[in-house]
Each structure stands twice: as C-alpha cells, then as structure tokens.
Amino acid sequence: MHQHTAPGGARRPTGREEFIAVAQLLSLCERYSIIEDSLALCRLELGELREGPPNIFRVQMNNAEAEKRLATRFPSRESTKIRAMGRPPTAGDDPEIIRLFADIRDRISPLGEGTFTFYRPAVLAEALSVADRTISMLDRTLPTDWSIGPYTLEQFWRFWAVLSGLTMSQRMAATAVIAFLAPACAPLNTPLVEMSPASLIAQVSAISGLTEKVAASIVSDLTYDPQLKGTDIMFQPLVVAGDRCVVMPSIIEGSNAERNLIALWNKKPDRKSVYDTLSPKKEALFLTELSQMFREEHLHVKPRVKIGDLTDADLVVWCMRERMCLIIQAKWLYGPDSILEVLSHDRQLQAGAEQARVALDWVASHPEDFLRRCEMTPGPINGVFACVISKVGAPTCYAFSADIPIVDIREFEAALHRPTRIPDIHRRLLKGVSGVALLGPAEEFEIDVPPIKFVKLGYSI
Amino acid sequence: MQPETRRALKRLDVFFDEQFRGLPIMALPRAAAVAHSLRAAEFKTLLTEEHAYRDQDLNLLWPARRLSQDGLRHLVY
Numbered sequence: 230m231h232q233h234t235a236p237g238g239a240r241r242p243t244g245r246e247e248f249i250a251v252a253q254l255l256s257l258c259e260r261y262s263i264i265e266d267s268l269a270l271c272r273l274e275l276g277e278l279r280e281g282p283p284n285i286f287r288v289q290m291n292n293a294e295a296e297k298r299l300a301t302r303f304p305s306r307e308s309t310k311i312r313a314m315g316r317p318p319t320a321g322d323d324p325e326i327i328r329l330f331a332d333i334r335d336r337i338s339p340l341g342e343g344t345f346t347f348y349r350p351a352v353l354a355e356a357l358s359v360a361d362r363t364i365s366m367l368d369r370t371l372p373t374d375w376s377i378g379p380y381t382l383e384q385f386w387r388f389w390a391v392l393s394g395l396t397m398s399q400r401m402a403a404t405a406v407i408a409f410l411a412p413a414c415a416p417l418n419t420p421l422v423e424m425s426p427a428s429l430i431a432q433v434s435a436i437s438g439l440t441e442k443v444a445a446s447i448v449s450d451l452t453y454d455p456q457l458k459g460t461d462i463m464f465q466p467l468v469v470a471g472d473r474c475v476v477m478p479s480i481i482e483g484s485n486a487e488r489n490l491i492a493l494w495n496k497k498p499d500r501k502s503v504y505d506t507l508s509p510k511k512e513a514l515f516l517t518e519l520s521q522m523f524r525e526e527h528l529h530v531k532p533r534v535k536i537g538d539l540t541d542a543d544l545v546v547w548c549m550r551e552r553m554c555l556i557i558q559a560k561w562l563y564g565p566d567s568i569l570e571v572l573s574h575d576r577q578l579q580a581g582a583e584q585a586r587v588a589l590d591w592v593a594s595h596p597e598d599f600l601r602r603c604e605m606t607p608g609p610i611n612g613v614f615a616c617v618i619s620k621v622g623a624p625t626c627y628a629f630s631a632d633i634p635i636v637d638i639r640e641f642e643a644a645l646h647r648p649t650r651i652p653d654i655h656r657r658l659l660k661g662v663s664g665v666a667l668l669g670p671a672e673e674f675e676i677d678v679p680p681i682k683f684v685k686l687g688y689s690i
Numbered sequence: 691m692q693p694e695t696r697r698a699l700k701r702l703d704v705f706f707d708e709q710f711r712g713l714p715i716m717a718l719p720r721a722a723a724v725a726h727s728l729r730a731a732e733f734k735t736l737l738t739e740e741h742a743y744r745d746q747d748l749n750l751l752w753p754a755r756r757l758s759q760d761g762l763r764h765l766v767y
Binding site: 246247248249250251252253254255257258259261262263265268271272274276277278279280286400403404407420421423461462463468469470471473475477478479480483681 | 691692694695697698699701702705706709710713714715718721722723724725726727728729730731732733734735736737740755757758759760761762763764765
C-alpha cells in the first residue's frame with residue numbers, strides 16, 4: 230500500500246495492516262491533542278474538570294476575566310507561523326517553485342506496479358535556491374555569529390537550508406505522485422527523507438561546505454532523544470528508526486527553526502550553559518531596535534534608567550515638546566508553543582507590567598530625580614505612560630494590565646504614527662489589546678473515543 | 691485543585707493510557723513503528739492538503755496542520 234524505495238532499489242514497505250495500525254494511532258493522538266490544552270489548564274490549577282453524568286467531562290477556566298480575554302488573544306503558538314505549503318504549485322505562485330515542481334514531476338518515473346522513483350540530486354540545486362528564499366522569511370532574530378560551541382547560528386542556517394532543500398524536493402515528489410500520477414492514491418513512494426545519519430552528514434557537508442564535524446554536531450542536536458526531558462519532534466525532527474534517520478518534510482518546512490533551536494538549547498544542559506552567557510546580550514539588541522523607532526527631533530530616548538533602588542526602566546522615551554514620557558519594559562523571550570510555555574511567557578510579561586507599575590509610582594513621587602537620571606531638563610512632567618513590549622511571542626489572556634498595555638513588537642510598531650505623540654501611542658495600544666473577538670463561544674463536542682465525551686465551556690480555538 | 695478535578699484527570703489519564711496501549715501498533719518493534727508512523731503521518735498530511743486545495747476548502751488547512759503537528763508529538767513519545 231505504501232512503499233519506500235531505498236537507494237539501490239531495495240523496498241521497505243509499509244503494508245496495509247501497518248498502515249491501518251498507524252492510522253489508528255494518529256487518530257487517537259489527534260483526538261487527545263484536541264483536549265490536551267484543556268487538561269493542561271486543569272493540571273496547572275487554572276481550570277476545573279468535572280465528570281457528570283458519568284463519562285461526560287466538562288472543563289472551565291477559573292479566571293473568568295482571563296477567559297473573556299481569551300476571546301481576543303488566544304495563545305500565540307508556534308503553528309500560527311506555519312506558512313502555506315504542501316500543495317501542487319499553480320499559476321500565480323512563485324515561478325521558481327512552479328519550475329522546481331514541474332522539474333521534479335517530469336523526473337518521476339514508475340518503478341513497476343505502485344512505486345515511483347526520481348533522482349533527487351538532479352533537482353537539489355533548484356530546491357536549495359527555493360529553500361534559501363523560504364528560510365529568509367522565517368523569524369531570524371539572533372545574530373548569526375553567535376556560537377553555541379561546536380557551531381554558530383550562521384552554520385546552523387546553512388545546515389537548515391540543505392535539510393529544507395532535501396525535504397522540500399521529497400515532499401514535492403510525493404505531492405506530484407498523489408496529485409498527478411496516482412490520483413486514487415494507490416501505492417506510492419514515501420514522502421519522508423530516509424537515510425543513515427552518516428549519509429545525511431556527508432550530504433549536508435558536501436552541499437553546504439560545512440565540515441563534517443560541524444554537520445555531525447548539528448545532526449546530533451537535532452536527533453530525537455527520548456531521554457531528553459521536554460523534547461519533542463518539533464525540537465528534534467530527525468528520528469532514528471533502525472539504521473536510518475527519518476525526517477518528515479512537513480515538520481521541517483513548518484518549523485519556526487530559530488525558536489525551536491533555542492528551546493532545544495535550553496533543554497540540553499551543555500548547550501544551555503553556553504546560551505545563558507549569550508542570552509543577556511539580547512536586551513541591548515532589542516533596546517537599540519526600539520530606540521531606532523523614535524528618531525524624531527522632539528523625542529529623546531534613554532535606555533536602562535534606574536528607578537530608585539527598586540527596578541530598571543528598560544527604555545524611557547521623553548517627548549520634549551509635551552514633556553511626557555513613555556516607560557517601556559522590553560522582554561525578549563523565545564516564543565511559546567506548549568500551554569506550559571504560554572503560561573511561563575505570560576508570567577514573565579506580567580512581571581514586566583508589575584515592574585512598569587513600580588516605575589510609574591516612583592516617577593510620580595520622585596519627578597525631579599527621574600528627570601535628572603534621564604538627563605532631561607528640569608520642569609514639570611505632564612504625563613507618564615508605560616507599556617510592556619515582547620520581542621518574540623505575543624502575550625495571551627493571562628498577561629494583562631488595565632492601563633499598562635502588554636503587546637508584541639508588531640502591535641507596537643502598528644501603534645506608531647508620526648508625528649509621535651506618547652498619549653496617542655498608549656491609547657492605540659490599549660485599544661489594540663482589547664481588539665476584535667477572534668474566538669467564538671465553545672461548542673460542545675464529542676471526541677470519538679467511546680465512551681468518553683468532553684465538553685468545553687467558554688471560548689474555544 | 692479541587693478533588694473532583696483530580697479524580698476526573700486521573701480517570702481520563704487511565705482511559706487514554708489504556709487506549710494507547712491497546713493499539714495494534716504497540717506490538718511492533720519501536721524503530722519499525724516509528725518509521726511506519728512518520729511515513730503514514732506525512733502521507734496523511736499530504737492527502738489532507740491535497741483534498742483541501744482540490745475542494746477549495748482552505749479554511750480546513752490551518753487547523754488540520756496544527757492538529758497533525760500536535761498529534762505527532764504524542765506519536766513519537
């Protein structure tokens with residue numbers, strides 16, 4: 230039913246029974262996924278789960294206000310960034326992708342009943358060019374010269390481009406077979422890239438120019454290690470099965486690679502110890518980026534202002550014309566995916582709002598001291614506002630303050646209109662946060678695993 | 691956590707554990723099961739996308755992809 234042809238023509242089949250067994254597993258995994266976030270909320274004591282009548286479970290969030298906010302700000306999970314992919318390119322698409330797909334399709338030839346083959350190296354150069362451009366559109370926020378020890382981020386991106394090229398060409402071949410050559414989805418070749426780790430290292434090294442040692446280090450980091458606490462297939466997409474390494478194209482192409490790499494580094498003690506020395510440097514980069522948004526003559530910016538002995542204001546924007554200021558608390562986190570990460574990010578952003586509150590209170594009681602520390606001319610302060618800006622990962626329903634907007638960098642940029650007036654920015658940010666409803670009321674749904682029925686109250690994604 | 695919630699979570703955990711353990715694929719050697727699973731999962735993803743584009747039902751595409759990726763995490767565990 231589903232065959233993979235290995236180099237040399239050897240066949241490794243996934244037969245009908247195995248395919249059905251897997252389909253049952255996938256089905257159960259997906260059904261569990263639907264309720265996983267709700268169960269996590271209950272485990273984190275943010276919701277309650279009640280059974281009644283028997284076999285019918287209802288979950289409800291404890292914080293009614295957070296639940297209302299959920300309608301406008303649902304968790305900013307990684308997959309919101311998954312780009313459109315995985316279809317036969319059609320007119321109107323990127324001409325280079327259309328050309329690559331047509332080239333792959335034309336090279337596919339039947340190998341007998343139910344199996345097909347194509348020679349991947351023949352299209353790899355084209356695929357790499359497309360992969361390079363696709364990768365350039367991903368979030369790449371960190372300096373590429375940062376090194377984790379065995380490799381730099383620049384080397385990681387070269388590796389990732391080759392891996393993306395390999396998987397993209399494989400996926401397109403499978404798509405071509407499904408779409409054009411075997412519309413009834415009769416037997417077809419695998420959509421996975423499957424090769425030995427040594428072969429993967431050699432291929433990546435030959436194509437990218439990385440040394441085998443560097444490629445091997447990256448392969449080692451990205452290889453799924455069930456002993457590593459908190460890892461999963463998104464962080465470590467190379468899965469060892471027997472003597473081979475199997476890679477799902479949709480995981481590679483749908484990955485927010487930098488976020489996942491950093492999350493992985495934080496899970497590996499040897500990498501974490503190096504990353505912890507690099508991470509504090511992010512604040513200076515972020516503050517420079519924010520400062521450059523305020524280049525008008527009537528504005529003055531001052532980074533890292535001591536607020537008494539209590540806290541720091543990461544950035545103060547002072548409007549000389551109106552004598553008003555905006556206190557910015559900047560947070561560069563790595564972007565949440567699981568509900569646990571969402572909660573952890575929200576708590577850090579909420580802590581930022583609390584720091585901002587302390588700053589507002591201190592400025593109100595120490596105006597002259599504040600102006601001196603900011604190197605601004607003495608005089609009245611006609612307005613003090615504050616906000617929290619997240620560089621990566623938008624806040625969700627658990628990060629909230631009524632008068633200190635907690636926003637991501639995109640929302641902040643959208644609120645900047647020239648000529649800049651600080652009260653206007655603050656008003657737009659507050660308005661943006663309360664925004665339009667994105668979620669509707671949850672509907673009762675039944676997961677198809679008899680006899681369990683699961684009911685969610687409130688709002689539902 | 692309310693005692694009722696703790697009881698309900700335990701009930702569901704036991705229920706899903708039994709469901710997963712009872713699947714025929716659990717009888718396969720791990721490496722073979724993983725390889726078959728990933729092949730079938732990618733194949734299923736491609737089919738879902740192909741159907742979505744063919745039927746002009748693109749609204750299904752994002753949630754289907756999200757669900758597929760969430761499900762894969764449990765699959766490899």
